[in-house]
Amino acid sequence: DVHIGILALQGAFAEHQVMLKKVPSKRKIVIILVRTQDDLASCNALIIPGGESTTIALLARLAGILEPLREFAKKKPIWGTCAGAILLASAIENPKKGGQELLSGMSVTVARNGWGSQVAPLEVEGLRESERPFHGIFIRAPVVTAIHTTPSDPPIVVISRISTSLLPSSQTIVSPDEDDTDPRDPRTIVALRQGKHLLTSFHPELTKDNRFHEYFVTECVFPSLLS
Numbered sequence: 629d630v631h632i633g634i635l636a637l638q639g640a641f642a643e644h645q646v647m648l649k650k651v652p653s654k655r656k657i658v659i660i661l662v663r664t665q666d667d668l669a670s671c672n673a674l675i676i677p678g679g680e681s682t683t684i685a686l687l688a689r690l691a692g693i694l695e696p697l698r699e700f701a702k703k704k705p706i707w708g709t710c711a712g713a714i715l716l717a718s719a720i721e722n723p724k725k726g727g728q729e730l731l732s733g734m735s736v737t738v739a740r741n742g743w744g745s746q747v748a749p750l751e752v753e754g755l756r757e758s759e760r761p762f763h764g765i766f767i768r769a770p771v772v773t774a775i776h777t778t779p780s781d782p783p784i785v786v787i788s789r790i791s792t793s794l795l796p797s798s799q800t801i802v803s804p805d806e807d808d809t810d811p812r813d814p815r816t817i818v819a820l821r822q823g824k825h826l827l828t829s830f831h832p833e834l835t836k837d838n839r840f841h842e843y844f845v846t847e848c849v850f851p852s853l854l855s
């Protein structure tokens with residue numbers, strides 16, 4: 629059996645559970661709602677849901693699993709959605725006053741609340757039936773503002789970008805006379821992978837489409853069991 633945990637301290641963990649249950653898999657997937665160090669220790673992989681990143685981090689500290697989560701991120705796959713994506717990052721441009729704890733699982737810098745409330749059809753590389761757009765739901769989601777891999781880090785693989793014309797006005801491209809579709813502006817990145825980890829700034833768990841959950845299981849979790 630493969631044990632996939634969902635961090636269940638705050639946020640949309642129940643929604644992830646519903647979606648994960650529907651993933652077709654040759655191997656039995658056991659879902660663990662993670663609230664303690666023991667829960668975490670039994671997992672082969674983890675999903676961190678959307679919600680509120682500082683609240684999740686605070687509750688994780690109170691539960692004594694903040695450090696174990698950092699250790700987990702060094703070894704096993706984590707998928708962070710929205711607030712979970714913030715936690716996975718290694719730097720944040722606008723932390724909450726008083727500071728904000730991160731897991732530093734991925735070599736990206738994010739800015740909180742960069743997106744408003746919006747939906748956007750997304751093209752995602754590697755998703756099953758990728759010609760069918762994925763309905764991206766953004767709720768005050770983080771924006772990726774920089775990528776800072778070192779030569780010893782696994783490379784970042786961008787799997788989905790949003791059109792720059794959909795960037796919220798606070799995120800307007802600095803040089804508007806440039807080509808509107810500059811593919812390398814990090815702020816257009818809405819889904820990326822680094823090694824075994826997956827980051828989405830939007831909320832696949834709030835749709836009825838579980839292709840992202842399937843993607844995490846087949847592209848991140850299963851391969852990590854072999855290594």
Ligand code: GLN
Nearest residue numbers: 678679680681710711767
């Ligand atoms: N803005 C939230 C945060 O800072 C994330 C929002 C979300 O998960 N929908 O954690």
